Amino acid sequence: SYANRYDFIIVGGGTSGLVLANRLSEDPNLTVAVVEAGDSVFGNPNVTSSTGYGLAFGTDIDYAFQSTPQEHAGNKSQILRAGKALGGTSTINGMVYLRAETSQIDAFAKLGNNISWDSLLLYYKKAEGLQRPTEIQSQLGATYEANQHGFEGPLTVGWPTEMVGNNFSQTLNTTYAAMGLPWNEDPNGGHMRGWNVYPQTSDPSANLREDAARAYYFPFSGRANLHLYLNSSVQRITWEAQSNTTLPSASGVAYKDASGAEEQLLANKDVILSAGSLVSPLILERSGVGNPAILKQFGIEPKIDLPNVGENLQDQTTGSYGTTANLNLTGTSDYVAYLNIHDIFGDDTEQLREHVQSSIPAWADEAVADSGGTANRTAIQQLFEIQHSMIFDDEVVISEVLVKAPSEGSGSISYWGLMPFSRGNIHISSANASAPAYINPNYFQLDYDVSQLVGTVKAARRNANTAPLKNFLPTETSPGLDVVPANAPKEVWAEWLKSTYRSNFHYISTAAMMPKEMGGVVGDDHLVYGSANVRVVDASVLPFQVSGHLTATLYALAERAADVIKAAHA
């Protein structure tokens, strides 16, 4: 036993935290503790089912946080889901395995970070254990480029066990050809435009969800140097006695165990926060790291003045378009189409490019105002310029349109706007860790985001109304032509979208990896600015959205972080 002292304490045994726990404990000379608020869900059928997306929602493994009323969307608040379990949000998510556009990862380097697509690709591969499609899966549309993938990594990735037949992928191929959208052999190679039958984090032969615990923890749980504390909720970081000559250094963490008693663990080396983008910034604040004005309001002694903790919160929005259907397919493969700015806006693209460009100064003003004045205007403007360039110069995909195979009389197409500019924030509302936080994603703060989602849902409608798919989806039920007529103006679409959208649960950037002067909280070594040994490794650090879904990139980033942390202590 190590009593209560470890080299590394990892706060949060989720998607990112378990990658770190695994890789750091590979070295038998390093001791590692994982402190996880939730329990093991190894045998929980709401988790293990590879076709049961949504079953875990509203159960005790779903935090179901509430946002503040959303000022730009009818003052309604949103449910912000996240997983409370060993494995974190990977135990309740949609299992989509899709990475990013090359330029979105290269944008890290534009902010001074030593991360590029080429360097991260090694870690995408290191994490991944792709299960090659069977002959039948290949016939039903599963394709990949072998040189983009890893086959030996811990994270099992594959195509659904029961894929949809009836030539449905051929139907879509002809439909998208008519829309001018090509087949993409492998959207995980950094170029996402086109349509594809995407892989997921599931094990096709066992027909089980693959989550972070199944991939990175359970097969390694026997390691003597890796200790797991379940049902243990970290309240705050504890600090070494302050000296004037060195940076503040964490001594460990204080946590509440299952009985509610407060306990402490001590760290020889680092405390690493991997509690997710809606918790890690709050732990920093409760530990005295953040905006002194906010901390003092709740009686917390400021330790490190870092006003951007909890700022820069970004999330995408999503919704569902519905039809009747005269085709009843079985199987669970979904079909994803990714569209860029030209696919969505056609001849209007140039006008939009100029509109966005000329709006950036005013948008930066608005973002600064909504941050309570903490954001640096020049920096926000620079971030918006980079985002503009990704959208209009690099032509990253901005829209995701996901067709579900029609069954039982109905068809459904989900749509996502992928590159919103809006920025909100998250802060504590009390020194007490069990009090709900103030979480404001600020959806639709900036007008581009409305245009992007309107353009995206119109693409979904166009998709449903293009033959041959059209022949199987006779009547639109949602929104319905009575609610949003053909050729409805943007305002009519916007009103419907704002009353029906939901969070895409892709919250990022609340402890962003970028220079401190630009609003960053960590450097590319994941160290919190101004601290000797506190790091953040989770979705909080992503400075920009990625057009894929988050876990593929988070697993890769955590793999990289493990190497960086090992090297720092070598």
Ligand code: FDA
């Ligand atoms: P993650 O949430 O995984 O881990 C944080 C861990 O910290 C949790 O285990 C939590 O219990 C623990 N914790 C929190 N507070 C603590 C405390 N005080 N003390 C101790 N432990 C604490 N992505 C994707 O790639 N494909 C998809 O299909 C989807 N679909 C999807 C659906 C839904 C419903 C959601 C909510 C999200 C998705 N996502 C997704 C997003 C993706 O799953 C998500 O971004 C990542 O799993 C987040 O990983 P992190 O490591 O940042 O945190």
